[in-house]
């Protein structure tokens with residue numbers, strides 16, 4: 174095998190490695206999208222379809238079966254209103270990353 178063959182073989186392997194890493198990234202994005210599609214609007218406790226209710230101008234998801242409630246970021250603060258000052262440390266739990 175000549176040096177030139179080695180060179181092209183190496184380039185080819187690098188291309189394959191780059192392609193594989195792209196495929197892995199795509200696969201993880203697809204898996205994430207599939208998870209979302211499977212679980213979106215489902216109750217995290219019992220798997221029922223959530224109902225959307227308007228409450229004090231906030232749209233909340235409520236499970237018709239186990240009555241769990243799902244809030245989007247910030248909605249808990251809106252619902253707590255004036256009490257949110259006393260609940261500051263409680264909300265802090267959700268903003269830590």
Ligand SMILES: [Zn+2]
Nearest residue numbers: 216219236239
């Ligand atoms: Zn439920």
